[in-house]
Amino acid sequence: MFHAKVDRASAQFTADGHGQQPEWWQTRAAALLLVFAAAIPLLYPAVPPLVDLPGHMAQYRIELDLSSSADLQRYFSFNWRLIGNLGVDLLVIPLSKLLGLELATKLIVAAIPPLTVAGFLTVARQVHGRVPATALLALPLAYSQPFNWGFVNFTLSMALALLSFAWWLHLQAKQRFRLRTAIFIPLCAALFVVHAGGWLLFGVMAFASEIFRHRSVGARWIGAIARSFRQCLAFTLPVAMVLAWRGGATQPMFQDWLGFGVKPFWLISLFRYNSQAFEAACAVLIVGALALLMLRARRSFAPALALGSGFLFLLFLALPWRVLGSAHTDMRLAPYIVGIALLAATLPESKSRLSREIAVAAVAFFGLFLTVRAIDFARVANDQRWQLEAVAYLPQGADVTFLANSDCREPWNLALNGHLGSYVVVRRDGFSNDLWLTPGANLLSLRDPVHGGFAEDPSQMVTPDSCPAVRYATRIDPTIAAATHGPSDYLWLVDIQPRDSHVLAGWTRVWSYRDSALYRRAA
Numbered sequence: 001m002f003h004a005k006v007d008r009a010s011a012q013f014t015a016d017g018h019g020q021q022p023e024w025w026q027t028r029a030a031a032l033l034l035v036f037a038a039a040i041p042l043l044y045p046a047v048p049p050l051v052d053l054p055g056h057m058a059q060y061r062i063e064l065d066l067s068s069s070a071d072l073q074r075y076f077s078f079n080w081r082l083i084g085n086l087g088v089d090l091l092v093i094p095l096s097k098l099l100g101l102e103l104a105t106k107l108i109v110a111a112i113p114p115l116t117v118a119g120f121l122t123v124a125r126q127v128h129g130r131v132p133a134t135a136l137l138a139l140p141l142a143y144s145q146p147f148n149w150g151f152v153n154f155t156l157s158m159a160l161a162l163l164s165f166a167w168w169l170h171l172q173a174k175q176r177f178r179l180r181t182a183i184f185i186p187l188c189a190a191l192f193v194v195h196a197g198g199w200l201l202f203g204v205m206a207f208a209s210e211i212f213r214h215r216s217v218g219a220r221w222i223g224a225i226a227r228s229f230r231q232c233l234a235f236t237l238p239v240a241m242v243l244a245w246r247g248g249a250t251q252p253m254f255q256d257w258l259g260f261g262v263k264p265f266w267l268i269s270l271f272r273y274n275s276q277a278f279e280a281a282c283a284v285l286i287v288g289a290l291a292l293l294m295l296r297a298r299r300s301f302a303p304a305l306a307l308g309s310g311f312l313f314l315l316f317l318a319l320p321w322r323v324l325g326s327a328h329t330d331m332r333l334a335p336y337i338v339g340i341a342l343l344a345a346t347l348p349e350s351k352s353r354l355s356r357e358i359a360v361a362a363v364a365f366f367g368l369f370l371t372v373r374a375i376d377f378a379r380v381a382n383d384q385r386w387q388l389e390a391v392a393y394l395p396q397g398a399d400v401t402f403l404a405n406s407d408c409r410e411p412w413n414l415a416l417n418g419h420l421g422s423y424v425v426v427r428r429d430g431f432s433n434d435l436w437l438t439p440g441a442n443l444l445s446l447r448d449p450v451h452g453g454f455a456e457d458p459s460q461m462v463t464p465d466s467c468p469a470v471r472y473a474t475r476i477d478p479t480i481a482a483a484t485h486g487p488s489d490y491l492w493l494v495d496i497q498p499r500d501s502h503v504l505a506g507w508t509r510v511w512s513y514r515d516s517a518l519y520r521r522a523a
Contacts, residue, residue, distance in 0.1 A: 025359045026130045031121050034366070038117040038142050041374040042110040045381035047102050050109070051414050052150030055435055055457065057105055058425035059444055060092045064101065071397030071429035077445050082241060084196030085326070085442065087153040101426065112155050113142035119162025124343045126169040127302045132346035133355040136362035137289050140282065140369040144335035145272045146328070148414060154332055157198025161191055165205045172213060181234055192238035199238050201336060204315070207232045208308035263317060266334040269412070271369075274380065276412035278372060285365070290338060293345040305344030312337045380416050387420055390492055390518040391427050393511045398430040401451075401488040402460045403479060405495035405515075408467035417494050421460055424492075431488070434460040450487050462496060477503050484521075491519040 024030060042048050047057070063080075066072050088108050095104035117139050124135035147155045164187060171180040184206075192199040210228035211221075219227065267287055271279040294301075312333055319330040347355050394400065402421025421432035436442055437456040446455060453459055462480075463473040476496055481503045483491055491507060494516045498504065507519040 020130075022130055023133075023356065023359065025133065025136060025363065026125075031118075031131070034121065034136075034139060034363075035114045035118045037367075037370060038113040038139070039110050040370050041143065041377045042106070042113070044374070044378045045106070046385070047106055047381075048109045048150075049377055049380040049384055049416060050148060050150030050152070051416055052419055053105070053109065053152065054419040054422035054426065056088065056150065056152060057101060058422035058432070058435055059442070060089060060096070060101055060105065061426050061429070062444060063089060064093065064096060065429070069429045072425075073447075074397065075399075075431040075447060077447055078443055079445070081443060082193065083443070084192045084199070084238065084242065085153050087156045087194035089153070089443075090193075108156075109152050112147065112152065112159055115159035116142040116155070116162065119159050119166065120339060120343060122166035123162055123169070123305075123340075126166045126173070127305055127343065128346050133359035133362060134289075134293060134345040134347065135343050136359055136366065137286060138339040138342040139362070139366045140286070141270065141335045141339045143369070143373050144270050145266075146332045146335065148271075148273045149328065150419075151328075151332060153195040154197045154326075157191055157195035158201055158336055159198075160194060161198035161202040161205075164191065164202050165209075168202075168206055169209060172209065181231075185234055185237065188235040189237050189241065192241055196238070196242070197332060200315075201312070203232060203235055204311045205305075205308040205340070206235065208311055209304040211307065212304040262321075263330065266316075266331040267338070269331075270335050270338065272412060272414065273373075274376060274413045274416060275372070279412075282369060286338060286342075290341055290345070293342075297345060297347055300346050300348060301344045302346070303344075305340055309337055309341040309344060312340065384417065384420060386513050387417060387494060387516055388423055389513065390511045390516070391423050393518055394424060394428050394430065394490060396428055396430070398424060398428050398490055399488045400424045400430055400432050400490040400492050401454045401483045401486055402432045402434055402492045403462050403476075403483065403494070403496060404434075404460050405476075406461045406463045406473040407495075408463060415461065418461060419457075420494055421492060432460075432492075433457075452486065454483055454486050454488070465499070480504065489521050491521075493517050493519070 047053065059078075062072055062076050062078050066076060066078050088105070091108050092101065092104050095108065098104070099107070120135065120138045120141075121131055124131045128135075146158075164184070168180060168184065171177075171183070188199055188202065191202055207228050210231055211224045214224035214227050215221070268280055268283050270283040270286065273279060316330055316333045316337055319333070321327060321330060323329040347358075400421060402424070404415060404418045404420065406415050406418070419434050421434040424430040424432040425435070431451070433451060433454040434457050435444060437445055449455070458472040461473040462476045465475055465477070467473075477498050477500055480491070480493070480498050484503065484507060491504075495514075497515050504519060506522050508522050509517050510520050511518040
């Protein structure tokens with residue numbers, strides 16, 4: 001009886017679905033439509049309005065032009081090393097030579113959600129033979145909180161990891177095990193170079209799939225786990241790469257253990273951007289649908305995906321807030337845990353009518369989600385376009401202290417303008433204090449320490465006096481007062497106004513827009 005259950009699970013895991021007429025959502029045309037539709041919210045903005053993306057673009061500008069720009073050489077040094085966080089940094093080099101930095105960045109980042117949708121659909125098809133209707137519920141997760149933060153290397157690596165895992169399953173179904181090993185040893189190293197997160201996701205999912213492959217031929221749990229572990233050791237070359245990468249690090253590998261209290265928030269804020277009611281409702285709908293499927297259809301879950309999602313959930317619970325210098329490490333996993341769990345779900349063939357209803361509802365939900373996200377992105381992009389007019393008033397090579405508002409009255413909303421100062425680097429080869437200069441975690445550093453407390457992120461974040469104490473923001477007026485005594489010739493305030501105008505004595509306003517202004521030190 002036990003072996004019969006395992007055989008049924010294995011049959012479900014490797015089913016190819018031949019001999020049955022596909023439903024409308026299971027056709028190639030439908031898959032292509034869903035993949036390309038995922039790019040719609042990013043078509044209008046000149047640059048995707050993601051929180052950290054301007055900071056990444058500043059680093060791209062420095063890596064591209066440092067050798068030819070005397071202005072950049074005044075402020076920065078850049079040393080190439082093999083680290084697990086280079087995906088877009090490498091892709092932008094050839095593309096920017098053809099299209100310019102900003103358009104190249106847009107095209108690369110705009111490809112991430114379609115690649116993620118393609119990864120979800122390909123894994124679902126490889127596991128179930130055809131795409132179950134329930135898998136369509138995962139598609140909005142292409143625009144999850146990690147992407148909205150602008151963690152572009154991470155989200156690119158996760159999309160590539162999903163596609164790589166689908167290929168792994170394809171070779172496994174064909175029993176091409178030696179070829180699979182030969183391909184995935186270098187491919188895992190490449191995933192790590194894009195971002196360590198993608199390598200980790202692939203490794204966990206490959207390990208889980210191997211366990212159930214061995215179980216399907218009668219191995220006991222302990223034996224299946226041991227064999228799978230030995231086989232997956234072949235893909236641990238990036239461990240040595242991590243050790244080499246961390247050789248120059250001066251900070252701990254793991255920081256800011258938050259415990260379990262904040263973990264539920266990451267599940268509720270799967271789509272967090274700037275609209276709490278809509279985004280929280282979407283998260284509740286997705287997580288609620290998954291919970292209902294687990295209660296009513298758990299016997300139909302693909303065991304390898306379910307186990308892989310479970311492993312990722314345990315890792316999510318164990319991880320601290322910061323790993324290898326990167327923040328929000330635990331949060332980044334949450335949408336992929338939910339997405340893979342939804343891919344594991346399917347409904348029995350006897351529930352074909354229910355499957356059709358779910359498919360219609362899921363595609364309609366995806367369409368509504370993309371529409372709302374496109375409107376949000378367009379509105380933020382328009383505001384940022386007006387904010388960035390300040391850059392036109394700066395000379396080439398300008399030294400700017402940039403301050404942006406982190407308002408406690410809207411704690412859900414991401415600080416979408418928190419890295420606009422990086423456009424000083426992107427468009428003027430100047431200096432702004434919102435870049436990341438973490439030793440051992442990235443490739444960028446300052447040539448001299450003259451900027452003191454206004455040298456790097458998060459020195460740009462300020463909060464009103466009425467807000468309670470926050471972790472990464474200082475008070476507006478004292479911070480402005482301190483900035484006016486720094487070495488910068490320009491002070492750029494975004495979405496903030498000092499309570500006491502005297503803190504800007506000796507500075508001349510040269511541009512303003514709403515609550516934002518650019519000031520120049522008086523001669």
